[in-house]
Amino acid sequence: MTTPSGKAPSPRFIPLCVPEIQGNAWAYVKECLDTNWVSSVGSYVDRFERDMAEYVGARYAVATVNGTSALHTALLVAGIGPDDEVLTSTLTFIAPANAIRYVGAWPVFIDADRLYWQMDPEKVVRFLDEECRWRNGRLYNKTTDRLVRAILPVHLLGHPVDMDPLREAAEKYDLVIIEDATESLGATYKGRMVGTLGHMACFSFNGNKVITSGGGGMIVTDREDWAAKAKYLTTQAKDDPIEYIHHEIGYNYRLPNLLAALGVAQLERLEDYIRVKRRIAATYREAFARVPGITCMSQADWARSIFWMYTVLVDAERYAMNSRQLLRRLGELGIQARPLWQPIHLSRPHQSAPAYRCTVSEELFQQALSLPCSVGLGPDDQAFVCEIVANSNE
Numbered sequence: 390m391t392t393p394s395g396k397a398p399s400p401r402f403i404p405l406c407v408p409e410i411q412g413n414a415w416a417y418v419k420e421c422l423d424t425n426w427v428s429s430v431g432s433y434v435d436r437f438e439r440d441m442a443e444y445v446g447a448r449y450a451v452a453t454v455n456g457t458s459a460l461h462t463a464l465l466v467a468g469i470g471p472d473d474e475v476l477t478s479t480l481t482f483i484a485p486a487n488a489i490r491y492v493g494a495w496p497v498f499i500d501a502d503r504l505y506w507q508m509d510p511e512k513v514v515r516f517l518d519e520e521c522r523w524r525n526g527r528l529y530n531k532t533t534d535r536l537v538r539a540i541l542p543v544h545l546l547g548h549p550v551d552m553d554p555l556r557e558a559a560e561k562y563d564l565v566i567i568e569d570a571t572e573s574l575g576a577t578y579k580g581r582m583v584g585t586l587g588h589m590a591c592f593s594f595n596g597n598k599v600i601t602s603g604g605g606g607m608i609v610t611d612r613e614d615w616a617a618k619a620k621y622l623t624t625q626a627k628d629d630p631i632e633y634i635h636h637e638i639g640y641n642y643r644l645p646n647l648l649a650a651l652g653v654a655q656l657e658r659l660e661d662y663i664r665v666k667r668r669i670a671a672t673y674r675e676a677f678a679r680v681p682g683i684t685c686m687s688q689a690d691w692a693r694s695i696f697w698m699y700t701v702l703v704d705a706e707r708y709a710m711n712s713r714q715l716l717r718r719l720g721e722l723g724i725q726a727r728p729l730w731q732p733i734h735l736s737r738p739h740q741s742a743p744a745y746r747c748t749v750s751e752e753l754f755q756q757a758l759s760l761p762c763s764v765g766l767g768p769d770d771q772a773f774v775c776e777i778v779a780n781s782n783e
């Protein structure tokens with residue numbers, strides 16, 4: 390057998406980041422199948438919501454069909470609407486920017502910081518203080534004259550955003566904070582769980598996240614009215630328990646019980662998975678410590694990172710190969726790697742949205758490469774990846 394390029398396939402394949410199914414997954418899913426409770430309501434949906442609220446330390450949790458729908462719903466619940474503006478990270482997966490557009494609002498893209506690659510809090514504050522104007526108790530973007538309503542920071546790659554400056558600014562200008570915590574379940578900021586650092590937070594249980602329900606999402610909040618509104622909007626906005634009477638346009642964003650069952654079982658394993666992720670990170674850090682031109686992702690002293698997607702920067706001059714060349718070399722050896730996302734302010738659908746001094750994110754995009762970091766990554770496979778990365782520049 391040969392690959393399309395005509396070469397014999399490599400016998401080894403080390404995937405980037407795949408699910409790890411363990412523990413009670415089979416028992417819980419089987420129970421759904423045995424009892425016929427497979428669809429959009431059921432005890433596992435309720436339990437997944439309770440367990441998530443408890444784990445994160447939020448009062449309420451509302452399950453959704455995926456993380457993107459959680460973000461869309463959270464924006465609706467917060468009352469963000471047409472021609473409002475929402476500050477968000479430019480260096481991230483595109484979902485939060487798309488969700489902002491779903492409600493007719495505009496993202497304002499904020500750059501990443503050089504150290505932790507998160508939304509730069511200094512640039513957030515500078516944008517709000519210098520580029521916006523406070524008028525009649527509301528904040529307007531001076532350039533677009535649109536209302537600035539919210540901040541949507543993305544806790545990227547398992548590491549929290551430096552939230553205190555954002556929280557201060559939000560207080561000062563009466564802004565809503567919606568955390569995109571989809572990549573960072575279990576991470577902490579100054580001892581506090583990600584997901585409790587703003588007014589609402591969204592999680593994802595997509596297959597490549599630290600735990601998965603196959604697909605799924607969750608909104609958490611301390612506000613009872615917002616939780617109720619989220620449940621209402623995600624279940625077709627039904628206003629009568631028996632009659633099909635609707636006072637608003639709702640969505641079918643429900644998480645099936647079958648998937649919630651898997652989610653419950655995965656959540657039971659989460660702390661163990663985070664320990665493994667952190668060990669994988671420590672091993673990479675050690676292995677690359679003296680490799681010229683490779684910079685490892687780092688953890689702030691105010692953070693516990695879950696190192697969701699282990700990523701390094703490749704300095705083309707010092708490493709003698711750029712990140713994309715290394716990507717290809719790894720691929721030839723059966724090692725799946727991946728660049729980070731194109732900064733969203735450069736993407737075609739979001740080019741016309743405001744972007745504030747997004748220079749660092751463009752550099753990071755050129756240099757970043759994510760390496761295999763599945764919970765199930767074996768020590769031999771990781772050692773192989775380390776060896777190849779450490780020696781490819783020779």
Ligand SMILES: *Cc1c(COP(=O)(O)O)cnc(C)c1O
Nearest residue numbers: 455456457481482484571593595
């Ligand atoms: C994964 C992810 C989401 C949500 O993804 P879904 O696939 O819809 O669950 C949202 N934002 C970011 C930054 C993500 O990485």
